[in-house]
Amino acid sequence: MTISATSTPMDHAPLSPTAATVVADMARRARIAGRALGHSSTAQRNEALCQAAAALRAVRAELLAANARDVAAFSGAASFRDRLTLDAARVEAMAKGLEDVAKLPDPLGRVLSEWTRPNGLKIRRVATPVGVIGMIYESRPNVGADAAALCIKSGNAVILRGGSDSIHSARVIHGAMQAGLRAAGLPVDAVQIPPDTDRRHVADMLAASGLIDLLIPRGGKSLVERVCREARVPVLSHAEGLCHTYVHAAADLEMARRIVLNAKMRRTGICGATETLLIDNAIAPVLLPGLVEDLATKGCAFRADARARAIVPDLPPATAQDFATEWLDAVISVAVVDGIDDALAHIVRYGSSHTEAIITEDAHAATRFLNETDSAVVMWNASTQFCDGGEFGFGAEIGIATGRFHARGPVGLEQLTTFRYEVIGTGQVRP
Amino acid sequence: MTISATSTPMDHAPLSPTAATVVADMARRARIAGRALGHSSTAQRNEALCQAAAALRAVRAELLAANARDVAAFSGAASFRDRLTLDAARVEAMAKGLEDVAKLPDPLGRVLSEWTRPNGLKIRRVATPVGVIGMIYESRPNVGADAAALCIKSGNAVILRGGSDSIHSARVIHGAMQAGLRAAGLPVDAVQIPPDTDRRHVADMLAASGLIDLLIPRGGKSLVERVCREARVPVLSHAEGLCHTYVHAAADLEMARRIVLNAKMRRTGICGATETLLIDNAIAPVLLPGLVEDLATKGCAFRADARARAIVPDLPPATAQDFATEWLDAVISVAVVDGIDDALAHIVRYGSSHTEAIITEDAHAATRFLNETDSAVVMWNASTQFCDGGEFGFGAEIGIATGRFHARGPVGLEQLTTFRYEVIGTGQVRP
Structure with missing residues (x-):
């Protein structure tokens, strides 16, 4: 827990409790993929989004069939069944959403402020990706596609853990996102889903301090409250909107x-x-x-x-x-x-x-x-x-936050970045 | 834990485990005082700082006597003894530091960005205080004065838990800070110290989720690591600088x-x-x-x-x-x-x-x-x-952060603020 987390270097950190788990392994691969994504060009990330949209349209029949399996197995309330159900129009909306994110301005590399010190040092704050994001959500399949799009655009790797009710749909959507990354020459590990619906993966994500940088829960109040209560990783969320x-x-x-x-x-x-x-x-x-x-x-x-x-x-x-x-x-x-x-x-x-x-x-x-x-x-x-x-006017949002740090209100691309200071000298030493 | 914390309203939150403790009571009073401080004028906060500097100079003899008691009781290493020891010049530097912070620009109310939507809604991000800050530090008495100055200026209430080695010095310094607040018509609960050196107060601060918004540990690596490991409240820190x-x-x-x-x-x-x-x-x-x-x-x-x-x-x-x-x-x-x-x-x-x-x-x-x-x-x-x-060029810093959120690098006044969105309409409703 901590916004600052520790200064422990990621790649040889004291192994966290989750170190030998599926999630820890995914997160380590996500870290490497995220670095490549963060250093890729705007054009390359946009290309990945457009190619993912094309891939999604290409697998529409497969996706609808997978979704029909999810819906057939679903035994919950009608309103949840509606959120779970895809049709051709919803698939097209999802693909269009990916293309819309491609059209948004690149949030990376923005110079947030800059100034020059009396000794000539130029200092600037530059927007950078957060790192590895864990998304824990319920049954709406489009949440996975939307979150992946915002993360790819903002240079973050993402682990998507959707509800087990939508697992077949999620796998097809994930395949399309990875096809987009591959077509753009970007590492497919930038968007991952767990290999199965084991609930242990959620617990491991909550415990993945140093492996996952930020968790975003999307769903009912009890899900969000559990994540806020148990997570050892920073969380962006709102539990309610009263x-x-x-x-x-x-x-x-x-x-x-x-x-x-x-x-x-x-x-x-x-x-x-x-x-x-x-x-x-x-x-x-x-x-x-x-x-x-x-x-x-x-x-x-x-x-x-x-x-x-x-x-x-x-x-x-x-x-x-x-x-x-x-x-x-x-x-x-x-x-x-x-x-x-x-x-x-x-x-x-x-x-x-x-x-x-x-x-x-x-x-x-x-x-x-x-x-x-x-x-x-x-x-x-x-x-x-x-x-x-x-x-x-953010184009898309990954959620709404009511906490006090970093991101509040609607969370769009800009809030999926953090920053670094760049200090540019001409040989200055400190007196 | 969580950057977003929950959206639980502070004043009728489910009582935290620390609810009946001294720290919980201090934090609740700090919340109320912080609200008043956050809404006070720039001139009033600056006046509090200048009056606190005057009060510190006025109690110099008392402070040096209190400090002499701390030093006499101290049995640690010589380098720590030096950090603990005050003299007339160090007291003057502390007072001067308060005045220097008064001269810095007000970080509150800055419009961080603003734009107008096609429907005429004006949206702006405005800098606001973080809320209640908990400072946990070791023996250097000036850390308390510096932190209090930065918090007063940025509209944050602060609870200062310094090392027990410097308790007599800390009490005199705290008295001067409160005298400054009082002289400026601001609530003295904006700067508090625990009534005694019970180590339980540190544990309670770490557990004060919803009561304290941000913890800043300053001291050796083991102190910082403990805070990062155990805190259920966001932490700004760096454990090491390799x-x-x-x-x-x-x-x-x-x-x-x-x-x-x-x-x-x-x-x-x-x-x-x-x-x-x-x-x-x-x-x-x-x-x-x-x-x-x-x-x-x-x-x-x-x-x-x-x-x-x-x-x-x-x-x-x-x-x-x-x-x-x-x-x-x-x-x-x-x-x-x-x-x-x-x-x-x-x-x-x-x-x-x-x-x-x-x-x-x-x-x-x-x-x-x-x-x-x-x-x-x-x-x-x-x-x-x-x-x-x-x-x-930040004028003063409360610490250096190596985490990924909100504040990284040297943490000055600007990073002791968060923001809200202000949306200004002329009767717009959402289609």
Whole structure:
């Protein structure tokens, strides 16, 4: 654990507990492949992505047959079955996604800052790959292709451990990614999947300190929480998105109705959906009835505090636990607050540091909210559903992070890099 | 553990194992104080630093008396005793250091990047404090003052756990820091020290996931390694600096002699000192004898591989373990290599990802070395001893990091911040 990890050299590190395992061996091969990938040209990495897209299209029939086997064996809930299921359009979307990542700017080699010291030393910070990334995800097969694309583009090797439910699909997709790497003259070990679905591989990935540089879990809260709890490797993740929209006393009422409706109901199952509405006491009597009507018309249920129920008596009462619940459904918690301090206190108490929004025409109040909200993303007069790599203009995202380091919010190519300092002298020695 | 940590809200988090401890209580108070500090003005934080400097000067006699008690009770090695000992000049330097940090630019609120989306949303990344920092260090009393200064300036609350050898000195210094905060109207809980020297507090800091956001250990390798091994909180650190200077075949020979002598011998005990000399076979016969003479004249000892000994037969032989040793002393390991690939392979095998340098007049070779060396800092035609926050122009540093995330190399004010995204709309909802 540690962001800094140790300074132990990778290739002759004291062997980790996983040293003799399949995962350790994969990670060592990934390290070597990742070095080559990190030093390859932009054109070569883009070529690998385009060739992988072509390979994916070429194996479409095989992939759909493999996916049919996965679906036939699947016994879980219908919503998970839908995520697992591929069709021709979804395969094409996956291939198109690879080509889209090829079109994005190269995140490697960017000079993040540079300056010259009085003694003439030129110092610059240059973007470099993170190294070996471990991706642990559930059944959606496209997550593997998307993650591989972002890792190839950013010069990182990746080990993809998807759910065992999608193993046959994952193998065909992996074959296409490796075909792309091979066609571009890049090492196929840059994208690997474990040879079987042994759950031991997940435990080994969590323990692979010094072998894997970064873990990215994608899936339900219990998966993410387990990874955060047990991993001895840095993790980028968010366990939940308990997002708030706060309607300030100086809000434009029409805008507030439009934004709240979108923030809650556009898609209720995404982590950027608003779960709690905070509304200032000063405008609640005029605004809340209309807001409730808008939301109820779209099928939303409510959990309201006593002050909200004093205005709209039909609303069911909320418990403290309701305010701590990420609904991911057509349900909204509602509380009436006494201004910005009260709203901020509610968010500190119940928030998950993901995304919060204020609706107001008062720039001073908005600035305070932006400055004093301790979340990865804070918004003013916009829907929390905009918390998304695509909407941020990143082209693609590998996940959303709510931690405090390195990457927060939507994680795109840029956040899959770290940096080194380059110091260029003309023979300077230190006095 | 995890860089992302969880998204668990801090103030009603599942209680950590340390919840009922002194450290947990300090951390909760630090969280509240840190929020206030993070929202305070630049002028207010600078005022706290200047007032703390004044307070430190005002208690000089008391501090020297407290320090004399620490020194009298100390039974360790003379070099540690020297680091522990304060005198009037060292107290003045500490006070001056606080004032110097006050003069540095405010790292908070910097707009790191900003752009506008086609739908009119303005997005910007803004620098924010990390939160609550835990500093675990050994006996040098000034480390506490320096760390407190950098944390106050960067809006972070800090818990300072210094060595028990310096507890009386630490208490007086802490009093001065809190006097500065108080005089500036800032919460004194922004800088705290444990009430006693119970070693349990260190274990509690390591376990304080969700309560402390970042640990920075400063001290010997065993301290740093323990923190990295046991911490459940992100750590910024370097365990060792096994730095290499590689003299390429196209080096300016005079420059190479000047740089190698400085890189090894200017100060042998700092982490940026060169520990291993790699020298190309093509120039070793003409260069090595002179280099050895320069170093030997200054009192340096050698551990040389067979090829170096074939050129200078008097050199003692090196073992593989010697190349894996951070000497921190007037000793240098020497290996003759066959060009840049061989040099890079040696560094991959033995390096600690800290600082490496190439000496060459060949820009192509230098570029390859800069690109392909996987260390926090890579240098061209300069002494590795320049790896230092002051030399980088950061004004002050809290440590040097060799991990892959967030902060690498010298860690100054800028790296004590993280960021949030601010999204500014005019009522946009997501289609």
